[in-house]
Amino acid sequence: MMRQNLTRTWELIWTLAKTDWKVRYSGSRLGYLWAVLKPLLIFATLYTVFSIPFGRGVPMYAAELLIGILFWNYFAEGTSTGMQSLFAKGHILTKVPVSLWTIAAASTLQVTLTFLLNLLVIIPFVAAQPIILRLSGLLLFLGSCVLTAMLILAISLFLAPLFVRYRDLKQLWEVLLTLGFFVTPIIYPPNMTPERLRHVLSFNPMALLIQSARSGILQPSDMSLLPLLTAAGMIGMIFAASIYIFQRTAPTVSEYL
Known part of the structure; x- marks a missing residue:
């Protein structure tokens, strides 16, 4: 019985996700191609503006920037969509x-x-680098992806019931995401973070996840598990807190729909 319930739940989740994904690109002439074009256009813009002030002395700046953009866009879009779900x-x-x-x-x-389609754009950038991929590095990258998904779900569970009642959360969250983009080392390397903000990075799971993803793909010979494990601990606590709050706020959702 439990297995049947789990199967039905998964089928429902998959059906809803697949339907929304198809609807998202329906009516667009380029369709699913936008999943690849959008991050590339954002990357091209940011690289043109920031490669000179921040890219000097960073051998793989383009690849690092692209990975940072992909992960942050995944987080930003995932939490914004989840909040309104x-x-x-x-x-x-x-x-x-x-x-x-x-x-x-x-x-x-x-x-x-x-996001999985977005990852296709990384391939030519990584192929152009003088590095040899390792299984351990790929697993570190995969772990970063999985933990990012868990963080998105945790924040969605926290925000979604609140958004039904407080619609101003959308504007507030957009401001926080913009702030988070510049606080997180995406367009600049971590060593250029202002001294007064460096302690913030140790409490920023997205900064740790992006760092892990970059090292797994671009620096497989010099990678560390510490950022990923630290992020995993943070996300575990965030997830537990989100479930607790979700259980308390979800019963009142129907009153505001």
């Missing part, structure tokens, strides 16, 4: 008995599908 599916929740957490999970999965 319950409200967006209000027409379903008021008619069909659905576990609210499956809506947030489907939202995370939908954005993850786009």
Whole structure:
């Protein structure tokens, strides 16, 4: 019985994610190609502006910048979409008995599908570098991807019930994401972080995940598990807190849909 319930839950999550993913690109002439073009256009813009002030002395600046952009866009888009997921599916929740957490999970999965397509653009950049990929490095990169997905889901579970009640969260979260983009070493190397902000990086799971992803792919001979393990500990605590808050706030969601 439990196995059947898990199978049905997964089928529901997959169906919702797949449907939303198809709808997202429907009506667009370029369709799914935008999943690759969008990060490349963002990369081209940021590289043109910041490669001279921040790229000097960084041998693989282009590849590091691209990885940072892909992971941050994944996080930003995933949390923004997840935050609005319950409200967006209000027409379903008021008619069909659905576990609210499956809506947030489907939202995370939908954005993850786009992220997986995004990762294709890394291949030519990595191939152009004088490095030899290692299985341990690829596993470190994969671990960074999985933990980023878990962080997105955790924040979505926390924000989604609150957004149904407080719609101003969207604007506030956009401001926080913009701030987070510049606080996180994406367009500049970590050693250029202002001294007064360096302690913030140790409490920034996205900075640690991006650092792990970069080292796994670009510096496999000099990588460390410490950033990934530190991020895993943080995300575990965030996830536990999000589940606790979700269980307390989810029962009132239907009152505001």
